[in-house]
Amino acid sequence: MNRPLRRLSLVVAFLFFALFASTTWVQFVSAGTLNAMPGNSRQLYSEFGRERGAILVQGGAAVATSQRVDDPYEFQRTYPAGPLYAPLTGYYSLRYGTAGIERAENDVLSGSADELFYRNLSSLLTGEKPQGADVTLTLQPRVQQAAWDALAGRKGAVVALDPRTGDVLAMVSSPSYDPNTLATHDGAAQEQAWTRLNGDEDDPLVNRATSALYPPGSTFKLVTAAAALESGDYTADSALAGPQELDLPQTSNTLKNDEGTACGPNDQVSLADALKISCNTAFGWLGEQLGADALEEQAGKFGFGQSLSIPTSVATSRYPTGDDVAGPLLAYSAIGQGSDVATPLQVAMISAAIANDGVVMKPNLVAKVSEAGGSGSVIEQPSPQELGRAVSTGTARTLQQMMELVVSRGTGTRAQIDGATVGGKTGTAQHGVGLPPYAWFTSFAEKGDREVAVAVVIEDGGTTESAYGGRLSAPVAKTVMEAALDG
Template identity: 50%
Template sequence: MNEPIRRLSAVVLLLFFTLMAAGSWVQFVKAKQLGDDPRNVRTLYKQFGSFRGPIIVDGQAIVSSVPIDDPFNYQRTYTDGPLYAAITGYYSIGPGRSGLEASENSLLDGSADALFWTRLGELVAGTQQQGASVELTINAAAQKAAFDALGNRRGAVVAINPRTGAILAMVSTPSYDPATLAVHSSADANRVYQSLLSDQTNPLINRAIGGDTYPPGSTFKLVVAAAALQAGYSPDTLIDAPQELSLPLTTATLKNYGGESCGPTGKITLLEALRISCNTAFAKLAMDLGWPAIESMAANFGWGSGLNIPLGVTPSRLPVSPNQPEVAQSAIGQFDVRATPLQMAMVAAAIANHGVLMKPYLVNKVRDPDLRVIEQTTPEKLSTPMSPDAAAALTVMMQAVVKNGTGTRAQIDGVSVAGKTGTAETGLHTPPHTWFVAFAPAENPTVAVAVLVENGGDIGSEATGGAVAAPIAKAVIEAVLANAAGGN
């Protein structure tokens, strides 16, 4: 073989190996990246062209895949989309996935390890891959009651079964309709998504568990009261309650709501301080207890912990090494104390459950396409913030709040409700956030609830937790109790 032929052969061989390497790179190394590329139309057809499992509430599909005569084969539909949007999220060829559509994606699309044998059977039978159905813990009546009661106000509601941690309601308003993002035009889906992103009311944020956490206001007094009871105080213990509290290390003072006095003697019982939500009493109590005791109690209730329910939950926050004036402000849920509505519902649930906090969860069961249960959530203890005796004492104190204190608008005929109001300052020129946390029936609780209404709702600067948030909690509790009474 002469020299030119040898050189040509070497070049051809080099090109051959280059082609093999390029093919291997594309088919193996880059396969996942190319498959996940949103511009890959074949991938989109594959994803949307298979049956995606439904999401179920009270035996009814609130999200399902319906056959349709187009290249995608199926249309994702959302029944009462705005009502459940904070939970389900969206499944879209534009922005992708959110909510349970994202966290439970491998189950819904059939690719999860738990569905391996199902996929194998489908392969042998030559049938199309199908996803699993995801059954939620949500109580449809409670969910609707919460959504309707919030109305057009910005806020959130979370209701929990304190015995198990099952989430009975989770609502965030304003909401949106996931169906508008489930269209089969990426241009249209992206246009809707950009419109929702630019909406100043932030409808895409699940206020119940994420986004900006909120100052909890006087609902945080439950944490301080729990720390005091654990330290040996009783509901009848007298504590200082001046009309105006001088803060150490500063010339500033702390006052009660409206500048009012908590009593004629400057001292009141711990129960009375919670009943009328006395700021000066709890600020002084917190400084006496010391921040470590309060910080430890809050941590046991869940502050600082990341949760997956299976939606990701933004951790609630506490100030780091606050000085005495900052401790006083933190005691009334201000300064750098921040919480999600889920966090405050967890506080109420732990008190209701004799001091034991159960891990909150949204998914009850997962069934394969043949309706066999392949996953089921077992209730799990998260922590024990307080003793049964301390929880019983705090329950009595919270009952007084609703019976003849700041939370009377949560009263329900024939039902003993335990609750706590909160009105959190947000700035000099913005109305306060209003809160209410509660559980019922107080003697045998089956529901714990937290309500947040941003910036006073439709009342504005005159808003209080008792006036704005308590009636919403009442509506949710009534819905849960009525549903139970109906045998559902």
């Protein structure tokens, strides 16, 4: 009789141990994984039932906030400025997750970051729900609005940087979208908006300033000019070959100037004048003299080929290598065509580095993280960070003078600003046979103690003339620079 009882007690003990072990595993070992499962409705209720921190811009205006709602989730994300900041803030959606700053800074916005541990512990002891921290962006509302208005709904992007710190003063992508349509708790409306936005051939969900890669066109001539000056073999006054057409190796094709004429007397032009009038043949010839390795190295110093987070992700700009820059393709790559691709942010970084005497600053969107309410104590405040030196101070100042000539007497005269020093470079980038080119303008401006660098790209600009970036994109850049200098 005792033996069956002992066996039964062993079975009961084993079952008790198994129950204890499985409960411990679920509650402690697997808790994080289970909580993070997308289908866990309890996790959704917990996350959306917590007041998320606000996203603010300079001056304290909120561009993303959490509003209390009368449903099981308690809070809903709202975006007061709608499309104006959407490519930057991103969205916070029940069904489709996060994007933009909402994703990059999710830990602090949701209140789950390690930096908020002691504050959350205090909330736990008092019985209050943890609250997310506020994230203040570097964006200047006046500059952002000026960029949005100047782009006027055309497809493209605008980026404005502080050359000395790397702070992003404005970043506009068009077309944009209303993130409120994805933040709604109405499931059917959310799905309808998502389907519509993803089916739009103009890709409004893409931040063209950081995620779209374009041929940089003649804005890349700044990189080629920098490589020439850094080599020590050229000065601003050096004579370059600038014929009407440049014969290319290994092909019967030629590189032509858009105007159909030579760039100077006796088919020669100085480096400074070649930049001023955007001479294709001169820069194609110069690229061949410098070689692909020198151009790749110089492009890399400006940021090409480097992965970047600001803290949102940025597509990697690329200068071609191998077969993509061999033979006749080298001349095309030297003028920003061929397989060259760059984000508008990267093109703005080129002008910013030149304006900053050759030093490339890491672009940054976040000014500070602080206690909720905007006026609380600062939890984190990023410092300006150098990415490296693109060119020597002497080369940078030569390039500044050459870019100023572009604006004062060259293809960029529509960017002139009274009382300010302005330098720039136009660009018209081909991207397919029979397709309208992209119109570029990149620039810097200085007035008093204020300084700004800007890049503008407008898709499908219109004509094939090299100055078209000056006619279409330069006025946009001018408006943005004026807002930054006078703000």
